[in-house]
Amino acid sequence: MVEQRWAGVRERVAALGALPAGSEVFGSHGHHWVLEEPLTEDELTELETQLGVSLPAEYRTFLTQVGGGGAGPAYGLFPVRRVQGRWRWEGDGADLADLSTLAQPFPEKGPDLELLDALTAERPEEEDFDEIEDFDDAIEAWDERWEAVMFAPARTAGAIVICHLGCALREWLIISGPHRGTVWSDPRADDADLEPLLDTEGKPVTFARWYTDWLAKAEHTARQQAAGT
Numbered sequence: 001m002v003e004q005r006w007a008g009v010r011e012r013v014a015a016l017g018a019l020p021a022g023s024e025v026f027g028s029h030g031h032h033w034v035l036e037e038p039l040t041e042d043e044l045t046e047l048e049t050q051l052g053v054s055l056p057a058e059y060r061t062f063l064t065q066v067g068g069g070g071a072g073p074a075y076g077l078f079p080v081r082r083v084q085g086r087w088r089w090e091g092d093g094a095d096l097a098d099l100s101t102l103a104q105p106f107p108e109k110g111p112d113l114e115l116l117d118a119l120t121a122e123r124p125e126e127e128d129f130d131e132i133e134d135f136d137d138a139i140e141a142w143d144e145r146w147e148a149v150m151f152a153p154a155r156t157a158g159a160i161v162i163c164h165l166g167c168a169l170r171e172w173l174i175i176s177g178p179h180r181g182t183v184w185s186d187p188r189a190d191d192a193d194l195e196p197l198l199d200t201e202g203k204p205v206t207f208a209r210w211y212t213d214w215l216a217k218a219e220h221t222a223r224q225q226a227a228g229t
Helices: 009-017 020-024 041-051 057-065 113-121 132-150 207-227
Strands: 080-083 086-089 159-166 169-174 183-186
Touching: 009 207, 020 207, 041 057, 041 080, 041 086, 057 207, 086 159, 113 132, 159 183
Parallel strands: none
Antiparallel strands: 080 086, 159 169, 169 183
C-alpha cells in the first residue's frame, strides 16, 4: 500500500538532521532537515478543491503522513502552504507552474523541433558584431524569443515544480495526464527540454521512488562521512 511506503520516513529524516554528518548531504543547508507539519485531511480536501484536481496518490499521502514539504531531494521539497486563504507552492521557480491548469493533461511533446532548430541557427554570435553593446541587445532579443518557446505556460500544464537543484535547474511532479505521478527533470536553463526521470531499468520514477531513493542515498552519504570514508 502507498501508506506503508511512508512508515518511519519522518523519523528517518529527523535522525539524519541530528547527525553532524547530515550537513554533508547535498542541499541540506537549504532545508536543514526540517519537515513541515503534515496536512490534515480537511486541509488536503480544501487544497484539492481549490485546484480542481486530485493530487497523485503517492504525493497526497506524503502530504498527510510525512509533511507539507521541507527536507527532500536537492535543496528540499517545495512546501505547499495556505496564504491568505489560497493554497500555493513556495520555492525558487514554484511560480512557473500555472495552478489554474493543473487539471489539464501534461503535454506529451515539447516544442516543435524544427522551430527550435531555426531559432538555434539564428542565435547571435559575438564575433559577428563590431560593438559589444550591439551584441548584448541582439542576444537579449534572441533570449526573449527562445524563452517564449521553451517556457511557454502550455509546456508545463498539469504539473507543479517540487524542487530546485541550483543554477535554475528544477524538477516537476506531473499532476494530470498519462504521466501523472511521475517526476520530470527541467534543464531548460541549459537549452534542453523537460524529460522524465528514469530508474535503472528505464522506467519513469514516481514521487515515492524519487523521495525514498533520495532518503536512502542521504543516509548512505551520512554513514560514509561519519565513518570517515
